[in-house]
Each structure stands twice: as C-alpha cells, then as structure tokens.
Amino acid sequence: MFTGLIEEMGTLLDRSMTEGGATLTIEAAKVLEGVAFGDSIAVEGVCLSVTSFTPSQFTVGLAPETLSRTTLGALSFGAPLNLERSLTPVSRMGGHYVQGHVDGTGRIHTVKADGDALLIRIDCGPELLKYIVPKGYIAVDGTSLTVIDVDDAGFTLTLIAHTQPLVTLGKKREGDPVNLETDILGKYAEKFLQGGK
Structure with missing residues (x-):
C-alpha cells in the first residue's frame, strides 16, 4: 500500500x-x-x-x-x-490509498497552463471511467491527484507548480501514455451493489 x-x-x-x-x-x-x-x-x-x-x-x-x-x-x-x-505503521497519510495495482493506461490529450498550474486532460476507456468521479482520487503514474471533471472520454486534473518538478507527469506532453489506478472504494462499492459478484 x-x-x-x-x-x-x-x-x-x-x-x-x-x-x-x-x-x-x-x-x-x-x-x-x-x-x-x-x-x-x-x-x-x-x-x-x-x-x-x-x-x-x-x-x-x-x-x-x-x-x-x-x-x-x-x-x-x-x-x-x-x-x-510502501507504507509503514508510522507513515504519514497525505495522499490516498494507492495499491500499486494499475488498472490500465490512459493518454494525455491536452496540457494547458492555468496560472502557474497545469490543467491536464487524460483520455481513457469506459472500463476505467466508471470508477472516476469529480473531486475523487486517481493515481497517475503513482501520483495521488484529485479529479476536476469527468466526461465520456476522459477526465481533467490540475498539477500545481510545487508538484510539477517532483513527478514525471510534470514532464509529460500531449500523446504520452500514463498508468492509471482508480480509487479502490469505487471498485468495492460496485462489487457490493452487484451482490458480491
């Protein structure tokens, strides 16, 4: 974890x-x-x-x-x-629970300046989008980020200036692939609603 x-x-x-x-x-x-x-x-x-x-x-x-x-x-x-x-019993929990079990990949559609932040649009398939919600968490190449908006083709997030030089996403460009791990809570909720199937 x-x-x-x-x-x-x-x-x-x-x-x-x-x-x-x-x-x-x-x-x-x-x-x-x-x-x-x-x-x-x-x-x-x-x-x-x-x-x-x-x-x-x-x-x-x-x-x-x-x-x-x-x-x-x-x-x-x-x-x-x-x-x-990985986490230890004394680790600070500043992001969200990331398992390191990538669900699939997406592709950077656009990168736009938003003040000193970057507004990044990532396209991915419906098998991942069903677990992505506005204001929810997503791990992009392992980085815990908050989703701003979601539509039927992808989602948007912001990468603040402080984080840009510290993670690989700050160096990526339009067309680059990224690893995506959706929030585990959505997967558990879906399984529960399907009667454990």
Missing part, C-alpha cells in the same frame, strides 16, 4: 527482456534507505518487489501481465521514474 506522494524520481538504467517478462534496473537514493530484498517499491505507480540492490540502484522483475497492463515495457533508457516506498 502506498500514499501516492512520490518520494523521488529515479532513472531507468537498464531493461532486460526475458522469456518470462522483464527486469528493470533503476538508479535511486531515498527509496533505498533501509531497503531489503523483497520490499515493495512503486515504480510509476506499479507495485514491484526488489530483487537486488546496491547503495545507488535496485532491480525489479516484471511479469507479462505487468508489461501488458502498464507503460513499463515501453520505457526509454534514462527515463525519469516516480518512486515511492
């Missing part, structure tokens, strides 16, 4: 495709403080387990499902990556 408050941006050093998926090697600092084998680190919003590490980098494995459902398989070498360690 994560908060969606990005701790640092790491850098993709290596990606190796394997028969059973892929591995990523990522340069980082803060998220490696106290790290152990098997710890969970969210990379662009995807919960991944540390398989090896040094003081300045770590490696994670990607299953075929992860490659097909997220943007991680298409990353370029040197790409900046949002990184966050």
Whole structure:
C-alpha cells in the first residue's frame, strides 16, 4: 500500500527482456534507505518487489501481465521514474490509498497552463471511467491527484507548480501514455451493489 506522494524520481538504467517478462534496473537514493530484498517499491505507480540492490540502484522483475497492463515495457533508457516506498505503521497519510495495482493506461490529450498550474486532460476507456468521479482520487503514474471533471472520454486534473518538478507527469506532453489506478472504494462499492459478484 502506498500514499501516492512520490518520494523521488529515479532513472531507468537498464531493461532486460526475458522469456518470462522483464527486469528493470533503476538508479535511486531515498527509496533505498533501509531497503531489503523483497520490499515493495512503486515504480510509476506499479507495485514491484526488489530483487537486488546496491547503495545507488535496485532491480525489479516484471511479469507479462505487468508489461501488458502498464507503460513499463515501453520505457526509454534514462527515463525519469516516480518512486515511492510502501507504507509503514508510522507513515504519514497525505495522499490516498494507492495499491500499486494499475488498472490500465490512459493518454494525455491536452496540457494547458492555468496560472502557474497545469490543467491536464487524460483520455481513457469506459472500463476505467466508471470508477472516476469529480473531486475523487486517481493515481497517475503513482501520483495521488484529485479529479476536476469527468466526461465520456476522459477526465481533467490540475498539477500545481510545487508538484510539477517532483513527478514525471510534470514532464509529460500531449500523446504520452500514463498508468492509471482508480480509487479502490469505487471498485468495492460496485462489487457490493452487484451482490458480491
């Protein structure tokens, strides 16, 4: 479980495709403080387990499902990556509950200046839109954000000036893909209303 408050941006050093998926090697600092084998680190919003590490980098494995459902398989070498360690019992809860289980991807439709903030429109499919509501939470590449507006093709959010240099979304442009995780509460409510099916 994560908060969606990005701790640092790491850098993709290596990606190796394997028969059973892929591995990523990522340069980082803060998220490696106290790290152990098997710890969970969210990379662009995807919960991944540390398989090896040094003081300045770590490696994670990607299953075929992860490659097909997220943007991680298409990353370029040197790409900046949002990184966050998993919650502990003493962690501050400043964002929202982010599982690191990406529901799917969307694509940035527009990025417009709104004062010193960025107004970002993201298009996605109806399978995700049914869980997205105005003033609700969404994790975009692992970043906890508040939805401003929703229509039948996508949603809009604001990225404030303070956050722009701290997360990868501040560097993305129109047409770029993003990982999306909708708020878990909507999924539970739907299941409950369907009688647990």
